[in-house]
Amino acid sequence: MxxxxxxxxxxxxxxxxxxxxxxxxxxxxxxxxxxxxxxxxxxxxxxxxxxxxxxxxxxxxxxxxxxxxxxxxxxxxxxxxxxxxxxxxxxxxxxxxxxxxxxxxxxxxxxxxxxxxxxxxxxxxxxxxxxxxxxxxxxxxxxxxxxxxxxxxxxxxxxxxxxxxxxxxxxxxxxxxxxxxxxxxxxxxxxxxxPVQATMLRSAEAYHADLGRPWLADFVPQERASGERVIRDDGEALSVVPPFARYTYETWVLPARPVGLLSELSDAERASFARVLRDALRRLDGLFGGRMPYLMTVHQAPLDGPHPAFPLHIEIYPYLRAPGRMKYLAGTEQGAGEFANDKYPEAAAQELRAVNLEDVKLDGGDQ
Amino acid sequence: MxxxxxxxxxxxxxxxxxxxxxxxxxxxxxxxxxxxxxxxxxxxxxxxxxxxxxxxxxxxxxxxxxxxxxxxxxxxxxxxxxxxxxxxxxxxxxxxxxxxxxxxxxxxxxxxxxxxxxxxxxxxxxxxxxxxxxxxxxxxxxxxxxxxxxxxxxxxxxxxxxxxxxxxxxxxxxxxxxxxxxxxxxxxxxxxxxPVQATMLRSAEAYHADLGRPWLADFVPQERASGERVIRDDGEALSVVPPFARYTYETWVLPARPVGLLSELSDAERASFARVLRDALRRLDGLFGGRMPYLMTVHQAPLDGPHPAFPLHIEIYPYLRAPGRMKYLAGTEQGAGEFANDKYPEAAAQELRAVNLEDVKLDGGDQ
Incomplete structure (x- = not known):
């Protein structure tokens, strides 16, 4: 760099x-x-x-x-x-x-x-x-x-x-x-x-304290063993629709080795993470054809650490729940803080795996 | 009824x-x-x-x-x-x-x-x-x-x-x-x-424990004393843009007496609450002319109580931050749980107070 x-x-x-x-x-x-x-x-x-x-x-x-x-x-x-x-x-x-x-x-x-x-x-x-x-x-x-x-x-x-x-x-x-x-x-x-980072840290630390290992050290093997929600596995990084997805086609990109910060990734891990991230974004554009509106957030450990329990990961929230149908945050999401999702993550992951990447235009001229 | x-x-x-x-x-x-x-x-x-x-x-x-x-x-x-x-x-x-x-x-x-x-x-x-x-x-x-x-x-x-x-x-x-x-x-x-109700309950109970009285028992007199953010005061109920508004024209309807449930309001309090609520909604439609898109949520105490610290109130989140300009929940709101607001609540309340209710059409035919 x-x-x-x-x-x-x-x-x-x-x-x-x-x-x-x-x-x-x-x-x-x-x-x-x-x-x-x-x-x-x-x-x-x-x-x-x-x-x-x-x-x-x-x-x-x-x-x-x-x-x-x-x-x-x-x-x-x-x-x-x-x-x-x-x-x-x-x-x-x-x-x-x-x-x-x-x-x-x-x-x-x-x-x-x-x-x-x-x-x-x-x-x-x-x-x-x-x-x-x-x-x-x-x-x-x-x-x-x-x-x-x-x-x-x-x-x-x-x-x-x-x-x-x-x-x-x-x-x-x-x-x-x-x-x-x-x-x-x-x-x-x-x-x-x-608040979001505080809750994630508290949740991840409680898991680590209970089970003696970081949450990501269990989650990645579990998702690999099931396979139902994995979109792409590149070895040192993978993408999944998490079993608790809040958005219909919510996609997470995870390193296979639990770390808290992007700066902790090795060159090989970073290269793998980049390939999986690009693949995940291309699949979302290919899903319905055209640019999928989305929010992507990069979650890293708080900087007052070390926080070895905190799982570095990227969350992508695609805003379409079906072609032309936006997901809006209404009463339960904003008023109670709980999401309602119309599709199981297993079904969403299957659709994302089935996207033919050859069909995804590379020139960005599809909007 | x-x-x-x-x-x-x-x-x-x-x-x-x-x-x-x-x-x-x-x-x-x-x-x-x-x-x-x-x-x-x-x-x-x-x-x-x-x-x-x-x-x-x-x-x-x-x-x-x-x-x-x-x-x-x-x-x-x-x-x-x-x-x-x-x-x-x-x-x-x-x-x-x-x-x-x-x-x-x-x-x-x-x-x-x-x-x-x-x-x-x-x-x-x-x-x-x-x-x-x-x-x-x-x-x-x-x-x-x-x-x-x-x-x-x-x-x-x-x-x-x-x-x-x-x-x-x-x-x-x-x-x-x-x-x-x-x-x-x-x-x-x-x-x-x-989560939202749990956080509200925890926050309100901590306030009550610290100061010996419910949060609403301090908030209403403080807002009345300042007057800057009050939209309408009907005696037994009032509307304010709270000093910590997350949406530009966020409006809260509050009873003057702290209660946790709608069923605890007296007939007179309920009548006052209804007048203030109707007034608040009409001002939002009058603000830019036309129907203001909004989410209104009614916050009552959890039912496993009693929870005397929990403040019954209605929150209205108008989605327009200016004529034709929607507020979208983006990175900081969804990824961190913290809102960015472009206008101080004091300025928003002044605009809402200035709405001429005579101009607000009653027939609903403005959409």
Whole structure:
């Protein structure tokens, strides 16, 4: 992995990553020269016992810009600078211009509820210079690089001493409000352990304490033995529809060896993980033909560890439960925190295994 | 409140409720004579520590039927029976034909993960015989009746001895996948305390233990003293945008006296609660003009109590964060369990207070 750090005209940090040495052929741009004046705050929800982030400056953020302006493409017209320079690189990461959390959030003073500074970080991860492509159009090597980039961002954020949990994700699909179609994801970094990560850690630690081994050390052999829910097994990594899937075609990508962080994967494990991830994403697009809207989240152990019980894994939530039929989170999901799923994971996995990958277009021109 | 119980031809239970004596003028219908053969199961999610409900028979459920067939309207053509008879009544409740949970769910036997019977109940609550109306088109008295109906269903479900938590909700808007436009809500009843209710109970009990009084006994006076977030104060009930709102125009309806269940409200308190609820819903429709898509959830104490710390309240999550702009739950909401909100609750409450209710159409013909 090659990488190079830059500072944008408005003060934000940019890192360019490449499989080959990085070279920049233009100025480092920013859509606006004005420094980001984010003053995010958090307030405590006393009944759900979770923080809520307020970022009042976000209301003006980019929304379905006209096709001629793509802030994530390399700048072609210096009169209309984008977020990225021209040059040789594969993946770019920069601080979000509309962050919900910042490392330097000022103390908001007294407020209603428990109010405090919105300390954390929000980064944008641009997967490719190709605006029309998909994540699964990248090569296995490029997806392997993305896994390294996510690991590097996690390590850097941990090194600030202010971050306890890092969530990388990709939210894809105009159906779920995605405003920029250039393939990209985001990173949210929290100065505390958020509810989902806290529950996962507590659950995994209880399992480890009860049975003397990490949950993943049992789950992978069990899924392999059954075979019913495995989508692809690449040896050092595999994909499954978990037996407790909340979304109809929910897909998890798991390492065969239990680790908590992407940075703990060996080169061979990372390569295997990348192949399985690309395979999983291509199958979802092939399932109904066309781009499956989805949310993909990367779950790593909290950074105040070590937490040997926490299982590194990727969860993909495809939003279609049948062709043209979206899954919406309604009463039971939002009001009680429990999902209703119309199809057994065994049936969903069978359909995903049956997708003919030869039929999945690679040019991304299917939307 | 008047009420009368019936059994449908397919064996499901139906109750008709009225402000005046109930009278039925036709056979009790069902869209199909076939008994419901639901065999819902639950599986345990070992990392999120929550149950997931599987109801494989739900895939065939009604989806955007042609306008001439409305299963929630009184049957006009006996050749095409609906769910409801003709007659004199205001509100109808019947068992869902496509339930995610049933009181008689059979033991599924061994399965992957922790698998058990999906014991619980799913009911449909039809708010009115008028297919084109909205909940907020009902009179204050009719909304008061709905509060009584929700209370009655909760009492009846508790009396089965199998139910620990009841969630009544309304999910409204084609934007969020609502398939039947006739004004109606649903009830999910669980044989355990789901994650949201468990967290609320734990949080409220910790507050009560720390400060010696229920959370609501402090929250209501604090909101009244500040006034910044109060939308309407009717004396025995009030509406606020809570200081920790997760959705931009999130609105809570609260009783001024802390109680845990709807059945604990006095007649005067219930009447006040109904007036405030109707006012809150009308303001949301008036905010941008047109029907605001929303999820409304009714939070009552778990039924294995008493739980004097648990605050009865209604939460309304409007899905628009600005005209034409939906709030979607993306990475941080689903992957970490923390919401990002673009507007402070104080600003949202000011906008909701400023809605001119004279401008809100009452005929429901604005969609």
């Amino acid at each position: 090659h990488q190079q750090d830059f500072t944008k005209p408005d003060g934000r940090a940019l890192t360019l990553y490449g499989l080959h040495p990085v070279r920049v052929d233009s100025e480092i741009p920013s859509p606006s020269p004005d420094p980001v004046d984010a003053r995010p705050v958090m307030r405590w929800h006393p009944l759900r016992s979770e923080w809520v982030m307020y970022a009042a400056h976000r209301m003006g953020r980019t929304f379905l810009p006209p096709p001629e302006y793509n802030p994530l493409a390399p700048t072609s017209d210096p009169e209309h600078p984008t977020e990225l320079p021209r040059g040789t690189y594969d993946i770019a990461v920069f601080q979000n211009r509309f962050p919900s959390l910042t490392l330097t959030a000022p103390d908001p003073g007294l407020g209603p509820a428990d109010t405090r500074a919105g300390v954390g970080a929000c980064e944008v991860v641009v997967f490719s210079q190709d605006a029309g492509g998909r994540l699964c159009d990248l090569s296995d090597e490029q997806i392997g690089l993305l896994l390294q980039v996510w690991a590097d961002r996690t390590t850097r954020l941990a090194a600030t001493g202010k971050i306890k949990s890092v969530l990388a994700f990709e939210n894809r699909g105009v159906e779920v409000g995605v405003t920029l179609h250039h393939p990209h994801g985001q990173i949210y970094a929290y100065d505390h352990i958020p | 008047h009420q009368q119980d019936f059994t449908k031809p397919d064996g499901r239970a139906l109750t008709l409720y009225g402000l005046h004596p109930v009278r039925v003028d036709s056979e009790i219908p069902s869209p199909s004579p076939d008994p419901v053969d639901a065999r819902p199961v639950m599986r345990w999610h070992p990392l999120r520590s929550e149950w997931v409900m599987y109801a494989a028979h739900r895939m065939g459920r009604t989806f955007l039927p042609p306008p001439e067939y409305n299963p929630l309207a009184p049957t006009s053509d006996p050749e095409h029976p609906t769910e409801l008879p003709r007659g004199t009544y205001d509100i109808a409740v019947f068992q869902n034909r496509f339930p995610s949970l049933t009181l008689t769910a059979p033991d599924p036997g061994l399965g992957p993960a922790d698998t058990r019977a999906g014991v619980g109940a799913c009911e449909v609550v039809v708010f009115s015989q008028d297919a084109g109306g909205r909940l907020c088109d009902l009179s204050d008295e009719q909304i008061g009746l709905l509060l009584q109906v929700w209370a009655d269903r909760t009492t009846r479900l508790a009396a089965t001895g199998k139910i620990k938590s009841v969630l009544a909700f309304e999910n409204r808007g084609v934007e969020v996948g609502v398939t039947l436009h006739h004004p109606h809500g649903q009830i999910y009843a669980y044989d355990h305390i789901p």
